[in-house]
Amino acid sequence: MEAKMGRFFESVGNFFTGGDNIPWCDRDIIAGCERELADAATEEQRNDSLMRLSWALVHSRQTDDVNRGISMLEASLDNSGSPLQTREKLYLVAVGYYRNGDYSKSRHLVERCLEVHIPDYLASRMPNNVYDLLIVNLLYFRTIK
Numbered sequence: 001m002e003a004k005m006g007r008f009f010e011s012v013g014n015f016f017t018g019g020d021n022i023p024w025c026d027r028d029i030i031a032g033c034e035r036e037l038a039d040a041a042t043e044e045q046r047n048d049s050l051m052r053l054s055w056a057l058v059h060s061r062q063t064d065d066v067n068r069g070i071s072m073l074e075a076s077l078d079n080s081g082s083p084l085q086t087r088e089k090l091y092l093v094a095v096g097y098y099r100n101g102d103y104s105k106s107r108h109l110v111e112r113c114l115e116v117h118i119p120d121y122l123a124s125r126m127p128n129n130v131y132d133l134l135i136v137n138l139l140y141f142r143t144i145k
Contacts, residue, residue, distance in 0.1 A: 025059035058096035
């Protein structure tokens with residue numbers, strides 16, 4: 001109960017101070033994702049399980065887990081079947097670098113996410129402040145589909 005209260009007050013404090021809005025993931029969830037991956041019967045289930053595990057790893061509070069998630073995602077970027085999968089993987093890698101404090105690399109990856117879905121002729125016409133707002137929305141709120 002005390003741990004739940006601590007998390008509640010931490011989240012309230014983060015809300016008022018503008019703290020991290022990206023969700024955290026604990027080791028229990030990561031272990032569950034690893035079991036799910038081990039039990040995957042088909043290639044499609046395996047790919048889905050890998051994405052869930054990668055998501056959990058980059059959202060971990062443990063630096064080793066975050067680095068593992070980044071490595072898994074970067075290794076699988078070339079095997080993305082669609083632009084949407086590429087964008088999702090780039091976003092998760094950006095979250096990982098953000099968690100590790102490498103904000104410039106995170107921003108660069110979010111910009112690459114935007115390039116996947118925004119044609120060059122539109123991106124070049126956007127004022128920088130609108131472009132920056134899109135990056136913030138993608139990184140923090142994932143509102144761009």
